[in-house]
Amino acid sequence: MLRSRYDVCTSAKTVLLVYAHQSAGSFNAAVKTAAVDELKKQGCRVLVSDLYEVKFKATATEDDITGAVKNPEHFCYGNETMLAWQEARLASDIVDEHKKLKEADLVIFQFPMYWFSVPAIMKGWMDRVLTLGFAYTLEKRYSEGIFRDKKAMLSFTTGSHETMFSSNGINGDMNVTLWPIQNGVLNYCGFQVLAPQIFWAPTHLSPEAREGLLEGWRTRLQGLLNEAPLAFPPADIFDKGKGFQLKPEVREKQADSPFGLTVGHHLEKPLPPQSQMKAGV
């Protein structure tokens, strides 16, 4: 029996698109719309957080808390917002995003890369919505993370050509550039991180070539929810009692490998090729 191309979402998966572009006429907008349309066609429920549209507050301040803060002399955002979350005193825009995030099986971050990272408005979403207690604790992170049953991915446009973001190119390896976000934000919260969708320098392309990129994206979206995630090491190979260092037996087992474990856990060896860009490598 043939497997329908729309099988992937028949169990009514929920996808949250966190989207950051100022203009409805942008290529990022077209990519976002393609995702909404394609995922709905598959039967998915699609939620969109259009950050510029709602003028999303990017800065982590006391205003994120209703009522008195615990320590006004030394306001510590992490601790204060954890407490506010426990006591249901967080700002309503954060609560709204928490609700969406809880319902989401997959979160897609759609943005133009700004300065080798996400735009500030999206960093603000990460800083404010991934609340201590709600999104992570010191006990629940990485492979033991709170969102370990969810998936997340980056989908973005660059200003530079692909050649410039290689280990041989002027900007350096994109795998290195993606590490702090994919490991330090997404994997940290437990998300299974899908390979990024990178649209290289679309402003330099013809409308036809851009349409080709969108078509490729639509095709990928048909199988997206069934994709295997990027590989990150399980949290329990690090020894909690010893400053979360790699356990000696794991390090020994790795001794014969030509590569480190990941970009960040490189163990003074060459980086595993394309490990932040492709699953199953």
Add this chain to the structure above:
Amino acid sequence: MLRSRYDVCTSAKTVLLVYAHQSAGSFNAAVKTAAVDELKKQGCRVLVSDLYEVKFKATATEDDITGAVKNPEHFCYGNETMLAWQEARLASDIVDEHKKLKEADLVIFQFPMYWFSVPAIMKGWMDRVLTLGFAYTLEKRYSEGIFRDKKAMLSFTTGSHETMFSSNGINGDMNVTLWPIQNGVLNYCGFQVLAPQIFWAPTHLSPEAREGLLEGWRTRLQGLLNEAPLAFPPADIFDKGKGFQLKPEVREKQADSPFGLTVGHHLEKPLPPQSQMKAGV
């Protein structure tokens, strides 16, 4: 003749502190104050951009431009703000920061690390103040960058211990985490990047130990403006005509080295140790 410890600033250098913490009672505030005091003692002129205090706008929007935008159907922040900069139609808060930046010989970014990066309010400073045309062009970047006669550095606190940010630790190598900011923002604009000042997990320390860290910082500040910067490759070793790839003769010369050139330009070799953390390695 003995060289005075205050020689470094006798030519009245200007230092800009871009500072992002919500609380005057924080360790980050103490680090900032130590820098202001020590640099003034040396005769430096010190400018402070206290981002939370001035409620710095973090998001890159049309409001950053006075008057009509060129392409309202497809608002492109980079192009539109470059035009507004040329025509003196940028928002006054950006103009104020441009003025400070032009005068600065050294820029120190002081912040608590949020999600393996700068807080959104500081990313907003980078997104909005490092305007195309003013801070970089496609011709003037990296070692040929507009700010090549200026220095810049990151000074930050972490939540995690140092062991956790090694290539052997659960968070992975801090050198990798710093690469996108130090290379992709600071080095990109031409800044000579000084080694970062990292205050590892100060909340876990005693007041005495924190005071010790401040004392170390004050000592470093005495020689800061004379420090050698981190090593980044010159822009002209990449071939503009061939997608800014490393020139074959440079690659050949590197063949015998046990290490890549930098964290990002790793050339499939082990990363040069501590290259984003220490100068002269």
